[in-house]
Amino acid sequence: MDQPHTIDYRVLVDNLTTAILLVDSKLNIFYLNSSCESLFDMSLLRANGQPVLNLLHMPNDEFNTEEALFNTLATGQPYTRREATINVNFKDIHVDYTVSQLNAGKPYHPLLLIELNPIDRMLKISKEENLIQQHQVARQLIRGVAHEIKNPLGGIRGATQLLARSLNNPEYSEFTDIIISEVDRLRNLADTMLGSRQLPSYEPVNVHEPLERVRSLIANQTKKKIKITRDYDLSLPEVKADRDQLIQVMLNISVNAVQAMMENKDFFTEHQPELVLRTRIQRLVTINGVLNRSAVRVDIEDNGPGVPEEILESVFYPLVTGRAKGTGLGLSIAQNIMHQHNGMIECQSIPGKTVFSLYLPWESNHVAK
Ligand SMILES: Nc1ncnc2c1ncn2[C@@H]1O[C@H](COP(=O)(O)OP(=O)(O)OP(=O)(O)O)[C@@H](O)[C@H]1O
Ligand SMILES: [Mg+2]
Known part of the structure; x- marks a missing residue:
């Protein structure tokens, strides 16, 4: 006879897509499940003992979160807040959350169970899909234009060389050299x-x-x-990828960071320019409309002045640049390569902290379309 399945409830709780937090009677966190770790981008180790109000309450919030939480602790009366704004890593996210009392056999020390549902995820997926489509159209357009520019260049170069030879006059070679070097620049x-x-x-x-x-x-x-600075999680699994293309992606992003720091030296009056390379496992991440149980994440972070606000939304588009000598192709090429790898790049930036995160799925572990 088959044995009935025995369930390890911790595994069950860690696989829920709902983010769960447990809070003690002093409103300090003492447990969060994997979904919650990924929602707050914070490990249980770091969150343990922290006041939950740091996460749930915004300074400008008119709702008295502290009073409501203590009230549920005392009375056992659950409550739900809809479309509450919380701030995670400088980004406002919107959640519905429910708070209830958890009386785990110790009547004198009731706990609070907080279940959070981010409502931005659906919004974000459709926004991402839109972006990807626009991005692909733009790339095709760019490739078409590049192709048309390149076609006549070979002819112009050849004709200029012939002209230089037939003129055979050093006085004019200065001009034919200019034509040739400009043609080469255009071809590159x-x-x-x-x-x-x-x-x-x-x-x-x-x-x-x-x-x-x-x-x-x-x-x-x-x-x-x-x-x-290196901050590596050496236990990361391998991903299926083209090594040289990954180097190109990481290099394009790191060079941008270095340029932003070196070209804005006056930003660093009291601190030193720093590049942080970080690797992590990211749980529950939506990439190109597919929810992955986990993915490899590589952060390339700098403490420079940040991506100019006016181009932040379109920074991955071709020809978008904030630098006088930039062509605006580095990030577009990088994003394109990551799409071919079923991955993506995300950017968060404020002055003093810019993070480009690469996400690469590491197995076919899609849980939803
Ligand atoms: N780490 C960063 N800090 C500040 N701004 C950045 C950072 N990364 C990118 N940017 C901004 O994004 C713009 C677009 O970057 P992208 O790599 O696509 O083009 P580019 O660097 O201007 O030119 P190219 O890479 O083609 O030589 C940059 O011009 C810069 O303004
Ligand atoms: Mg660049």
Whole structure:
């Protein structure tokens, strides 16, 4: 006869998509499940003992969260708040949450059970899908334009060389040299716009490998003017990826960070420019409309002045740039490569803290479409 399944309730609670928090009678957190860790981007270890009001209550909130929580503790009367705003890592997110008393056999020390449902997720998915579509249209347009620019360049270059030879006069060669070097510059630009022509070759990659390559390239280039901090989770699983393309993605993002820090030296009067390379496992992450149980996350963070506010929303679009000499292609190419890997890049930025996060699914662990 089959044995009835025995259930480890902790596993069950950790697999719920609802975020759950347990709070003691002093309103300090003492447990959060995996969904909640990922909602607040905070591990149980870090959250343990912290006042829950730090997470749930906003300074400008008219609702008296503290009083409501103590009231449920004392009376056992549950309550629900809809569309409450909470702030996670500088980003406002909206949640519905329910607070109820949990009397786990100790009548003198009741606990609070808080169940949170982020309501931005659905909004965010449709926004992301929209963005991806617009992005693809823009990329096709760019490739079309690049192709058309590139076609006549070969002819112009060849004709200029012939002209230079037949003129055979050093006085004019200055002009023909200018034409040739400008044509070469345009051709390089068009090549970058067209993106890599090589087909990606996917193999198991430990993300720390390309990341370390990028770190040493940047360290050499900046010659210790920028502090580079590593914060790696070495237990990360391998992902299926094209190693060279991952290097390109990480390099494009790191070079941007370095440029933002080096070109704005007056921003650093009291602190040192710093690049942080961080790797983590991210639970429950929606990538391109698919909810993944977990993904590998690589953060490239800098403490520079931040992405200019007027381009923050469109920063991944081709030709969007905040720099006088920028072409605005680096991030668009990087995002494109990540899409080909079923991954994505996200950006959060305020002055003093800019984080570009790469997400790569590491197995087919989609839980919903
Ligand atoms: N870490 C960062 N800090 C501040 N601004 C940034 C950062 N990363 C990107 N940006 C802004 O985003 C813009 C777009 O970046 P992107 O890499 O796509 O193009 P670019 O760097 O201007 O040109 P290219 O990479 O093609 O040479 C940059 O010009 C810059 O204004
Ligand atoms: Mg760039």
